[in-house]
Amino acid sequence: MEDFIRDYLREKKAFFEQISQFIFSHPETRFEEYESASFLAEACEKQGFEVEKGVGNIATAFVATYGKGAPIIGFLGEYDALSGLSQTPNQTTYQPLETDIGHGCGHNLLGTGAFAAACAVKEYLDKHSLPGTVKFFGCPGEEGGSGKTFMVREGVFTDVDAALTWHPSPVNAIMSASSLANYQISFAFKGTTSHAANSPHLGRSALDAVELMNVGVNYLREHVVPEARLHYATTNTGGISPNVVQANAEVLYLIRAPKVKQVEDMYQRVCKIAQGAALMTETELTIRFDKACSNYIPNRSMENMLHDQLSKSDVEKPTEEEKLFAKDIWHSLTDSEREGYLEIIEGFVYVGNGEEFANKYLAETISPYEASDKILSGSTDVADVSWVVPTAQLTAATSTLGTPLHSWQMTAQGISSFAHKGMLRAAQAMAMTGIQLMTDSVALKEVKEEFQQFTKNNPYTCPIPKEIQPSVLNK
Ligand SMILES: Nc1ccc(C(=O)N[C@@H](CCC(=O)O)C(=O)O)cc1
Numbered sequence: 001m002e003d004f005i006r007d008y009l010r011e012k013k014a015f016f017e018q019i020s021q022f023i024f025s026h027p028e029t030r031f032e033e034y035e036s037a038s039f040l041a042e043a044c045e046k047q048g049f050e051v052e053k054g055v056g057n058i059a060t061a062f063v064a065t066y067g068k069g070a071p072i073i074g075f076l077g078e079y080d081a082l083s084g085l086s087q088t089p090n091q092t093t094y095q096p097l098e099t100d101i102g103h104g105c106g107h108n109l110l111g112t113g114a115f116a117a118a119c120a121v122k123e124y125l126d127k128h129s130l131p132g133t134v135k136f137f138g139c140p141g142e143e144g145g146s147g148k149t150f151m152v153r154e155g156v157f158t159d160v161d162a163a164l165t166w167h168p169s170p171v172n173a174i175m176s177a178s179s180l181a182n183y184q185i186s187f188a189f190k191g192t193t194s195h196a197a198n199s200p201h202l203g204r205s206a207l208d209a210v211e212l213m214n215v216g217v218n219y220l221r222e223h224v225v226p227e228a229r230l231h232y233a234t235t236n237t238g239g240i241s242p243n244v245v246q247a248n249a250e251v252l253y254l255i256r257a258p259k260v261k262q263v264e265d266m267y268q269r270v271c272k273i274a275q276g277a278a279l280m281t282e283t284e285l286t287i288r289f290d291k292a293c294s295n296y297i298p299n300r301s302m303e304n305m306l307h308d309q310l311s312k313s314d315v316e317k318p319t320e321e322e323k324l325f326a327k328d329i330w331h332s333l334t335d336s337e338r339e340g341y342l343e344i345i346e347g348f349v350y351v352g353n354g355e356e357f358a359n360k361y362l363a364e365t366i367s368p369y370e371a372s373d374k375i376l377s378g379s380t381d382v383a384d385v386s387w388v389v390p391t392a393q394l395t396a397a398t399s400t401l402g403t404p405l406h407s408w409q410m411t412a413q414g415i416s417s418f419a420h421k422g423m424l425r426a427a428q429a430m431a432m433t434g435i436q437l438m439t440d441s442v443a444l445k446e447v448k449e450e451f452q453q454f455t456k457n458n459p460y461t462c463p464i465p466k467e468i469q470p471s472v473l474n475k
Pocket residue numbers: 105142143144145146167182293377378379380381405
């Protein structure tokens with residue numbers, strides 16, 4: 001089986017690279033991934049999958065299905081990009097492009113790798129006339145959108161027995177840690193315009209309200225759980241004229257903590273601060289819930305399987321050219337980024353002291369597996385899938401050690417030959433685990449029992465209120 005998967009993915013390397021390149025060169029932000037989603041969906045159709053578009057009431061979400069009956073194994077693919085992260089690929093200096101959007105989190109690789117895994121499983125099922133269904137989930141809006149959380153709420157994953165996914169990074173490891181739950185909410189203040197010099201007493205400044213709210217939240221930070229994170233972006237400053245009192249201003253808050261309940265409590269307190277700011281400035285406050293996601297629930301049985309398969313994965317060694325490119329990327333990082341390279345990979349649950357990386361810029365080894373009880377300081381909507389379907393995720397080395405996510409260097413390496421090798425390594429490990437789950441009923445049973453054990457005592461509630469629909473980025 002291993003040989004079949006490896007050979008299949010090697011043979012189709014150029015095909016998958018071209019898909020990753022297409023997504024990379026059509027970067028689109030949350031819920032506007034029209035080009036990327038149709039390209040991938042069409043590729044699924046051409047491979048013989050049946051495609052249902054617009055699932056979960058999201059235009060850029062889709063499910064591609066192949067096969068018959070149980071078990072149903074799902075691969076989760078993302079393809080959204082980020083604002084502010086455009087960069088000329090394969091360059092080692094900062095060279096943003098005219099378009100502001102770029103693949104600074106490697107989702108062109110993520111989506112394509114998961115698709116490649118689904119294709120490899122399909123080929124294997126075909127060859128051996130095996131029962132079972134493979135599904136590729138086209139999941140939009142991971143960045144600031146929680147697309148999968150909406151999809152979970154709409155029942156898109158209901159019939160799936162197990163789900164697999166991965167994320168690009170500088171190392172090969174099993175992402176066995178939890179992640180932070182979060183809420184994203186917009187606070188809009190409405191005041192009264194006025195001449196800022198002639199009649200300032202008649203104006204009521206919405207911008208003042210935003211500033212006072214931010215000051216209030218700065219004081220809140222001292223009194224929340226230590227893992228909590230509170231970020232904000234001022235999405236409307238009210239205009240560019242200092243001599244006009246700003247009548248409309250808006251701030252978007254991202255509130256994170258290990259548990260949804262903790263996020264909810266902080267959210268209630270942030271709302272009080274916003275109300276206080278409105279009271280102080282005599283402005284009117286409108287609160288709009290934007291999106292939310294849960295904390296990630298690991299499945300140890302599946303992680304063990306995934307680690308065994310990842311350890312069997314085999315890709316071509318880095319070339320001299322790739323090593324030189326990586327060296328230049330390494331030197332483009334700041335001192336703190338280089339010094340903190342271990343911290344970054346520990347965030348992906350790399351286990352070790354880094355000694356195997358001495359004088360190296362690219363990881364070639366597979367990290368030992370550890371059932372981590374850590375909580376990553378980031379969030380992912382894969383978390384909501386993990387509450388309703390047994391889920392496991394790995395990470396594969398696609399970038400130079402020290403490369404932070406959401407950096408121009410991450411975009412710069414997004415379609416490099418090394419990144420594509422990592423993408424195919426991830427596809428191999430996921431496909432082999434998928435087949436194992438489909439053919440070894442004892443293994444699947446163990447995975448499902450562990451999941452049921454958890455859900456029995458921890459029922460899932462979607463953190464996004466019923467009436468909230470996905471929305472595009474406020475540009
Ligand atoms: N394996 C990973 C999965 C997600 C991320 C990540 O950066 N996620 C965004 C998602 C934010 C959101 O939930 O809106 C973040 O934490 O800021 C990082 C590594």
